[in-house]
Amino acid sequence: xxxxxxxxxxxxxxxxxxxxxxxxxxxxxxxxxxxxxxxxxxxxxxxxxxxxxxxxxxxxxxxxxxxxxxxxxxxxxxxxxxxxxxxxxxxxxxxxxxxxxxxxxxxxxxxxxxxxxxxxxxxxxxxxxxxxxxxxxxxxxxxxxxxxxxxxxxxxxxxxxxxxxxxxxxxxxxxxxxxxxxxxxxxxxxxxxxxxxxxxxxxxxx
Amino acid sequence: xxxxxxxxxxxxxxxxxxxxxxxxxxxxxxxxxxxxxxxxxxxxxxxxxxxxxxxxxxxxxxxxxxxxxxxxxxxxxxxxxxxxxxxxxxxxxxxxxxxxxxxxxxxxxxxxxxxxxxxxxxxxxxxxxxxxxxxxxxxxxxxxxxxxxxxxxxxxxxxxxxxxxxxxxxxxxxxxxxxxxxxxxxxxxxxxxxxxxxxxxxxxxx
Numbered sequence: 001x002x003x004x005x006x007x008x009x010x011x012x013x014x015x016x017x018x019x020x021x022x023x024x025x026x027x028x029x030x031x032x033x034x035x036x037x038x039x040x041x042x043x044x045x046x047x048x049x050x051x052x053x054x055x056x057x058x059x060x061x062x063x064x065x066x067x068x069x070x071x072x073x074x075x076x077x078x079x080x081x082x083x084x085x086x087x088x089x090x091x092x093x094x095x096x097x098x099x100x101x102x103x104x105x106x107x108x109x110x111x112x113x114x115x116x117x118x119x120x121x122x123x124x125x126x127x128x129x130x131x132x133x134x135x136x137x138x139x140x141x142x143x144x145x146x147x148x149x150x151x152x153x154x155x156x157x158x159x160x161x162x163x164x165x166x167x168x169x170x171x172x173x174x175x176x177x178x179x180x181x182x183x184x185x186x187x188x189x190x191x192x193x194x195x196x197x198x199x200x201x202x203x204x205x206x
Numbered sequence: 207x208x209x210x211x212x213x214x215x216x217x218x219x220x221x222x223x224x225x226x227x228x229x230x231x232x233x234x235x236x237x238x239x240x241x242x243x244x245x246x247x248x249x250x251x252x253x254x255x256x257x258x259x260x261x262x263x264x265x266x267x268x269x270x271x272x273x274x275x276x277x278x279x280x281x282x283x284x285x286x287x288x289x290x291x292x293x294x295x296x297x298x299x300x301x302x303x304x305x306x307x308x309x310x311x312x313x314x315x316x317x318x319x320x321x322x323x324x325x326x327x328x329x330x331x332x333x334x335x336x337x338x339x340x341x342x343x344x345x346x347x348x349x350x351x352x353x354x355x356x357x358x359x360x361x362x363x364x365x366x367x368x369x370x371x372x373x374x375x376x377x378x379x380x381x382x383x384x385x386x387x388x389x390x391x392x393x394x395x396x397x398x399x400x401x402x403x404x405x406x407x408x409x410x411x412x
Contacts, residue, residue: 038244151409158411164400165409171381172374179373194370202408203354203371205364 007110009073021059023049028066033112071117075133079140081106092151099144100196104188107177114177141166213316215279227265229255234272239318277323281342287312289349298357305350306402310394313383320383347372
C-alpha cells in the first residue's frame with residue numbers, strides 16, 4: 001500500500017512513529033477500508049498484529065487515535081506529492097498532465113488509506129480536524145486552478161469557468177479510487193492520460 | 207430533503223412505512239449525514255424525534271435497521287428517476303444532457319440520503335446489500351454507456367473508450383454532492399449544463 005509513514009500526520013514534537021505503531025496503523029488501515037471504521041474493533045486490530053489489546057492501548061488510547069494520523073495526513077501528503085512533481089518550466093498542458101498522472105499514482109500507492117480517509121472525511125465529528133484537511137484541500141484546488149488560469153492566459157486552454165473546470169477534473173480523479181482495479185487492464189497512469197485526452201479534446205467531433 | 211419515501215428500500219410484503227417510521231428515518235438520515243453513522247446513537251435519534259428509545263425500538267430493532275432502507279434504495283431510485291426522465295425519441299446529445307441534469311436534480315433533492323449512502327457504501331459489512339446496490343449501479347452505468355455508444359454510432363460523439371468516458375462523466379456527477387452548495391450562485395442544473403459543455407467541447411481551443 002505504498003509507504004504509510006509518508007502520509008501520516010504525527011506531531012513532530014513526538015518524533016517519528018515506531019515500527020510497532022506503523023504496524024498497527026497499517027493493519028488498522030486495511031481493516032477500516034474493507035470493513036468500515038465501525039465494523040472493526042480494537043481487538044480485531046490487535047489480533048491482526050499478533051499483539052494483545054493491552055499492548056495496543058499502550059500505543060493508542062482508542063480507535064479514534066489510530067484513525068486520526070491516517071486521515072489527517074493524506075490530503076496534505078497528496079498536495080505535497082503533486083506539487084513536488086510538477087515541472088516548473090513546462091507549459092500548462094504538460095503541468096496539467098503531471099498533476100493528473102501524479103494524483104493517480106498517489107491514489108494507487110495509498111489506495112487503502114485514501115479509501116479510509118475519503119469515507120471518514122464526511123463523518124469525522126471533530127471539526128478542528130476537518131478544518132485542517134480543508135485547508136490542505138483548498139491549497140490543492142488552488143494549485144490546479146492556477147495551472148488552468150495560466151493555460152487560458154497562454155491561449156492553450158479555452159475555459160469559460162475555471163472553478164467548474166477544476167471541479168470536473170477533481171471529480172474524475174477523486175472518484176477513481178472507488179472503481180479503479182489495480183489488477184485491471186489499464187494502469188492508473190494510462191487512465192489519467194485517457195481522461196486528459198478526453199478533457200482536452202472533448203467528446204464532440206472536432 | 208425531497209421525499210424520503212421515494213427512495214426507501216422496504217420489503218413490499220411489509221407495506222409502506224408508517225408516518226412514524228418516516229419521521230425516524232428522516233431524522234436519522236440528517237444526523238448520520240452530519241455526524242456519521244457511528245457518531246449518532248439510537249438515543250440521539252429518539253430524542254430528535256421526541257420519542258422514547260423504547261418506542262423507537264418498536265419500529266427498528268437496531269441502528270443498522272434504520273440505515274438499511276436509506277442506503278439500499280438510493281441507487282435504484284437514482285436509476286429509475288433518470289431512466290424515466292430520458293426522452294425516448296431525442297438524440298444522444300439531448301439524452302446525455304437530461305441524464306446529467308436529472309442526476310444532479312436527484313442529488314439536490316436527496317442530498318442527505320445521498321451523503322449517507324455514498325459514505326456507507328464502502329463500509330457496509332453486509333455483502334448481500336452491497337451486491338444489491340452494485341446491480342443497480344451496473345444497470346445505471348450501462349444506461350449511460352448506451353447513450354454514449356448511440357452517439358458514436360450517430361457520429362455526434364467521438365469517443366475512443368466508452369467505458370472511460372462513462373467514468374469521467376460519473377466522476378463529475380458523483381463527486382458533486384461533496385462540494386455542491388445549495389445556497390451557492392449556480393443551481394445544480396446550471397452546473398450540470400456547464401459540465402456538459404466542457405465535456406463536449408473540451409478544454410483545448412477549437
